[in-house]
Amino acid sequence: MGKLYQPPYTITSKIINLIAKISESVGRLSVITNNENALKLRRINRIKTIQGSLAIEGNTLDESHITDIINGKRVLAPQKEIQEVRNAIEVYDHFGQWQPDKEQHLLDAHHILMKGLIDEIGSYRSGGVGVLSGQDVIHVAPPANQVPRLMKDLFSWLNTTDDHPMIVSCVFHYEFEFIHPFSDGNGRMGRLWQSLILSKWHELLAYIPVESLVYKYQKAYYQAIHDSTAQSDSSAFIEFILSMLLEAILELSPQEDPQVTPQVKSLIQALSNNEMRRDALQQRLNLKDRKSFRERYLQPAIEAKLVEMTIPDKPNSKLQKYRLTSQGLYILNNLEAKGADDE
Structure with a gap:
């Protein structure tokens, strides 16, 4: 051999x-x-x-x-x-x-x-x-x-x-x-x-x-x-x-838990169904003011790397949607686990 x-x-x-x-x-x-x-x-x-x-x-x-x-x-x-x-x-x-x-x-x-x-x-x-x-x-x-x-x-x-x-x-x-x-x-x-x-x-x-x-x-x-x-x-x-x-x-990988505002938490929970357009997200959160939504919900979530754009190279695209990152999913898991414990 x-x-x-x-x-x-x-x-x-x-x-x-x-x-x-x-x-x-x-x-x-x-x-x-x-x-x-x-x-x-x-x-x-x-x-x-x-x-x-x-x-x-x-x-x-x-x-x-x-x-x-x-x-x-x-x-x-x-x-x-x-x-x-x-x-x-x-x-x-x-x-x-x-x-x-x-x-x-x-x-x-x-x-x-x-x-x-x-x-x-x-x-x-x-x-x-x-x-x-x-x-x-x-x-x-x-x-x-x-x-x-x-x-x-x-x-x-x-x-x-x-x-x-x-x-x-x-x-x-x-x-x-x-x-x-x-x-x-x-x-x-x-x-x-x-x-x-x-x-x-x-x-x-x-x-x-x-x-x-x-x-x-x-x-x-x-x-x-x-x-x-x-x-x-x-x-x-x-x-x-x-x-x-x-x-x-x-x-x-999940890092240390970031300080997440109630608004960002709401956004994360709204995105639990994966990818959504901005207008659909606002509607789900029952928010009418686009500027407030962007400044208090969307932008902080993106900056914390909890949410990302599906077309990052074209931020203003009409086809743009948003989804949770792995860190966002980690936060969602913790929120859902906490909710289950509170029941």
């Missing part, structure tokens, strides 16, 4: 510290996932994940467009971008059915993710490809005839390694991008499979929108891939991805 492939990576002190901080932060985040409000948070984060992952690949649709597509509404946009969103939605609908150590499941996921977009779906590429950062080629992938063997070796390692799942997920992600096994969709698939590996360690990590931060720090993402390749050691990539994961979790 031949020697099993061992990807080259060094477990640095920074990696160990990041794992410790992520583990602690996941525990804090767990406090808002044990009731029905967790479903709302997961839905919001899934939309952010889809938008972030597709934006990295050049898709211009925002969260409101994705929400409309999920709800079956008509969206005026390039058909290719709409198809990419529909495929991604379907992929996440199947997310819980896949096992990260099954190579066929990876191929099945690619078939869904890229259907209607390219010819080679659900199968490894037949030609050469490279990794681009803007117009720059930062990596030329191995020849196509080597891909089946390289992927078999990678899955063999995944099935036998004893390293921490956080490390394993990052290493798999990097090695996957190095091999670039598909003719297209490699970035989306690499990020998807990392989330799948992480979800088997802790289910909450299936709903952390790391892709939004990767999109924000896209240049650093490609630089981490380049540095890892140049050093023949994926530690730089592991450190980068774990840093993004920690930042994403901290953005969602």
